[in-house]
Amino acid sequence: MNRLKQIEEKIFRIISGFAAYSLIAILIYIIAIIFIKGFNALSLDMITKTPQGGYYYGGEGGVLNAIVGSLYISIGATVIAVIIGAPAALYLNVHMIKLKRTQNTVRYLLDALWGIPSIVYGSFGFTLMLFLGMNASLLAGIITVALLVTPIMVRTFDEVLSTIPKGLHEASLALGSTRTETAYKVLFKQGFSGFITAILLSFGRGIGDAASVLFTAGYTDLIPVNLDEPAATLPLAIFFQLGSPIPEVRERAFASAAILTIIILIISLGARFLAKKYSKSNLK
């Protein structure tokens, strides 16, 4: 009997260990491929120059246009998602606490929105853009990506807020806080790590998505200086370069992917650092 338990324990440990390590191995493999294939093309020029004449045939230049465009779009979209999504998540958990059924319906709808392929958001954004009489531009891209990432923002933050014990909620109310004070002074702080995770996921999804910006942001070799100008993005830069018959250009696609990966890495480390620093300083 006891022996059986030991064997069982061992088998489960092996299975879970195997799953964990193979996941890490696959991740390392993907990143390694990107860096190895892009290594030759990785140069300072890639991140400091925009495409010069003949760039797409192996000429001089880099993808600075796409780096800047992608950062503008994903940061802009994440800011909008935070402004709309964070209060929405708090509202869902505080003001709607009695409306269990409405709460569940909203969650279900948001999950559905999360699951819609981004090409649908792309076409929706495109329709909206035409309706508003806009051109493919930075602004249209930001709006479309904001639509894409807001459900992610709300649901990720909401998921953490909903695990906060009811006792804390009650303690705050018992001290005489209003619902809004409970939401912003207590639950927001308690769920701060979830807030950071939500920002990260939204940003990561926003910067990595190609289909939503395909029709809406356009593409250009220039760095956009106005909201109504088209903007290049890294996913599209990768897509275009990868489609090239010229090997050097395909290498640049991998180099661009490596740059995208590094940006996401920097942002997520930075956000974690800020979250730690904030949660310490907020105690002063």
Next chain:
Amino acid sequence: MSVENLDTINWNMPETDTIASESSPIVRINELNVHVKDHHILKNINLEIPKNQITVLLGASGCGKTTLLKCMNRLTDLYKELKVTGNIFIEEDDILNTSTNIPTIRQKMGLLSQRPYPLPVSIYKNVAYGIKLKGIRVKNLIDYSVEKNLKEVGLWDEVKNRLNSPATSLSIGQQQRLCLARGLAVKPRIILADEPTSALDPISSKIIENQFKVLKKHYTIILVTHVLRQAVRLADNVVFMHDGRIIEQGKPDELFKNPQTEELKNYLVEGN
């Protein structure tokens, strides 16, 4: 203005006369009923809670003690399924049918729950939280009140050098005392304590118990406990509940020596 005078200025001091006038109950509950769908949780509760005394609620698990406490500070509002009817007069204001806003009602009551729930801020800010909600912004006044209330629960010496550390870094026993201090800082009239020592070690429990004995000079305490010895040590009045009803109440010595109902007899036997 000297610090000694701070306490006398207008922030709703509880009356400090220690001689409680037995004739004026601070809480008067009249025909209180609570339903969840067809489940009748509290049944025709009529109860008077005397001022500046400790009233202990006893009863088997699930008999409705927590629900009764939650009615008294309207935390039942958080649960849509709970239908609450009747009257609860707190200082002559029927809090179930009042125009007073709910946060003001809740500030008349300090809540101490089974487990401590410190706010996700520093030790200092936990105590300052309720004071600030009252609109008090003067730093000296807040500092004074934080220190005074932490001293009142015997926590000051343990935390005075780490007021800015997160409240969650305290031990559970310390957290519970912090929660008591936080509640007291709001200057409530009544302390609602729902099994406040059940998660605590004997020493922290003792500290809380002793605190209650001191606090009843200024506050009315309603205490739910499953520890009969604690009830004997602390109670001025005992209310025994069974299946949503109050079936016996009185002075602890009479009640424990001469239980009238089978239910209380069984409860006392099981409890010892």
